Amino acid sequence: QGSVDCPNLEFEYADADGHGAELAELYSYTEEPELSTNRRCFEEDFHTQVQGRRWLELDGAQQKAYVMHLLDGLEVVNRDKRLKVARAILYLAQGVFGDCDNEGDVLHWSRHNSFLLYQLGTFTAFLELLNMEIDNSQACSSALRKPAISLADSTELRVLLSVMYLMVENIRVEQEEDPPEWKTCRETFRMELSFPVHTEEPFALLLFMMVTKFCSGHAPHFPMKKVLLLLWKVLLFTLGGFEALQAMKVRKREELGLPPLPEDSIQVMRSMRAASPPTYSIELVEQQQQQQKRGHRSRRPLVKQDSLDIYNERDPFKNDEAGVDEEETDDVDSGIEGELDLMERDAIIPTMPAQRPPIERVSFPKGLPWAPKVRQKDIEHFLEASRNKFIGFTLGQDTETLIGLPRPIHESVKTLKQHKYVSISDVQIKNEEELEKCPMSLGEEEVQETPCEILYRAMLYNLPQYMIALLKILLAAAPTSKAKTDSINILADVLPEEMPITVLQSMKLGIDVNRHKEIIVKSISALLLLLLKHFKLNHIYQFEYVSQHLVFANCIPLILKFFNQNIMSYITAKNSISVLDYPHCTVCDLPELTAESLEAGDNNQFCWRNLFSCINLLRILNKLTKWKHSRTMMLVVFKSAPILKRALKVKQAMMQLYVLKLLKVQTKYLGRQWRKSNMKTMSAIYQKVRHRMNDDWAYGNDIDARPWDFQAEECTLRANIEAFNSRRYDKPQDSEFAPVDNCLQSVLGQRLELPEDFHYSYELWLEREVFSQPIRWEELLHYQ
């Protein structure tokens, strides 16, 4: 299914998919019959309260009154009755589709009702119910005893989580026509979720706890897909999406007195065009063979893919090694868009000194999307190397003294300084160093209580477990993983009670299962990326803490393993049955499903959620490895280059950019042979990835990177992170800094544990040791 000529994908990366699509993904197709159940529960009760009218016909006050009545109904002891009421509320949140004519109406009422429900305190009520369900040990133990868990075991939880999800998602998304009270509602809801009043912890933490409980095996019936979707949207709502992040970053730079960012990265990436990927004759042949098979849903696995276990063993790409200069066919269309400007950066002259005043910002060369950046460290290294060579000794971190160095060096330093970029992280690290050095004199650190800070503080204690659990689920949901008997079962909430009998039913379930896994991957990849980005902005060591735990939990090979599949067919997968999607299925008659219609899928060029997931995972991988030599070496050691190169086939600029970044950081370890045979990739890197001055990525040749040095780097980082966490969040343990009690009253008032015989012997002791001993005053005079 991956064709040679992948057309440019019309994909706009965003915080999430379209509103309708996001709501549709809440439900699996096996749950679809429950929609009518919800409707029935509502209408049965509604008709007892309001005869002969429809919900849509009620006015505001009447609607409110009915909702209050329903909420009262939640207080009953009987679990089944509670479930019925919850279903009725769910039907409201789903948009009273029984009274709607078209999808637009359903979505409109879903939104309207969500705001209404929130205003009347539904979220709090459902939160209590959720807590009760989580603690329901009976449900847990009955699930544990069952040989096969299905949809039926998570019924209550699914209803509760669905209501909460609909409320969060509907309220989160701003629309222009929103009345002002809805705007207020949104802010109140956001505050409620971010700054908990009654409980100590933000709501997100409850969901994290559900995830770990599920992964520990104590609650296999938890419907993970819904939990993860809700967790993702709650984080998105409380912390903010990508645009909000960008605005926060700009603001923070201003606050810290840093110069503004050289460009708006979101804008730049939107306007980038994809490059034509290199094609390989091997795969062309395979494609031809594939096209000859009929009706084959090709998820064309690579040779030996099933035995790929990144940890263990034989390199499945061993065959490729000899032929690493794969011949590129003439089929490739006329080169990469734009000129092959390889030699343009005249490496002969170190720099072309621009006759400009030093404060002016240098504009970047035409044709390249990113301004070059230089770190303070880079300037220091450059000067140290020059001083070593020309003078013979070094001056540490001095970047001002240029005495004795030849003129071209002066000019180079000037150019480097013009492109210097100081990141927020640099400032934070420096700050942290100072706080560590002077814990007393600098006083308590002023920490802003943002939703992010509160979340981190709450997550801190169990953070490693959360990360491990998320990765465990991600691994289970990845397309390249096989079902293992000992690990967790993420399909519990999509499998029907009775297994399918007919071929059609099997096909439908197959699609449903794949879709289920795709949505899980989507939510985990999105929420991890959000966490990493927000924590990094909040404080670099929070980010490093999360990153380190992800890395220790083998996130890097996991992501590489994920990409070690036919990415093209993953991106173009059609695991959806649009007639069964909400809200379409609620207002339109269900046509007859046939095997052919299931095969055909939809008309989309690509699968939005899968492309979104891929980009997220690539971004995460970039964040984990950037500037970390030890982790970059992992990329090399795991032989990620061929895997990443295959991902370049997807003609989407943003995805390619993040792949190219990962390749760029490895090129100097891959050897000249690789570079020579991958000139198109080298050119793409040059054109699309930001340049770092003095970065020897294209020519450097460090084949012997030493793997045994990795430990030291990670250990130092770990020490810094622990110092940060304990300084900011631990109660002071160190007795050296604890204040001493020198008030006589309180010291005398303290209880002291004395040995039993002291009562009897102390008078004797006093007589012997104190009163009978003469005081030799002259000895005092001797000891000066």
Add this chain to the structure above:
Amino acid sequence: MMALCLKQVFNKDKTFRPRKKFEPGTQRFELYKKAQASLKSGLDLKAVVQLPPGESINDWIAVHVVDFFNRINLIYGTMSEYCTERSCPIMSGGLKYEYRWQDDSKYKKPTKLSAPQYMCMLMDWIEMLINNEDIFPTRIGVPFPKQFQQVCTKILTRLFRVFVHVYIHHFDSIINMGAEAHVNTCYKHFYYFIREFSLVDHRELEPLVRMPQRWGG
């Protein structure tokens, strides 16, 4: 077309007289026009290669050798898909010149290799030399070996052959990629460098002897 050709012949810059092979209308003439058009751009490379005051000559040569190696490696890479066993069964520089490979290990006697094989051997061999700390020391204070310049001569001589092969056999591919200005500039730099320090024997330069004349060099 005729007018253009005559203009070339009566060009006031003419230090070059078209020979019989360069008949107007032939492919070689077109190629030659392209080559000339791109060479006269850029900086004064002849001045740039001179040894700066205070710089050690071995250092200067070493840096350039590595640099040229890297760049020529990439130049070859850009058209390596067109240089195959079939298209270039021997490493040649036109009909007149043929290069055979010899080293101290597998090929004790000069052996005819295909161009891709020759390139491969060549790049690996240079890489090995460059990575050898005894020949190209990287730590400050460690001196260069006595035979350093001879080693460089050998490296540069062989690198020159890459240019010969690329220019004579694959220049059309370079033009298709729009890279002729870059290759030409690199070659010009290389040429001035080896002339400045007399690092390549003039007999080796024979296959591309016409090129410098276009620059007035």
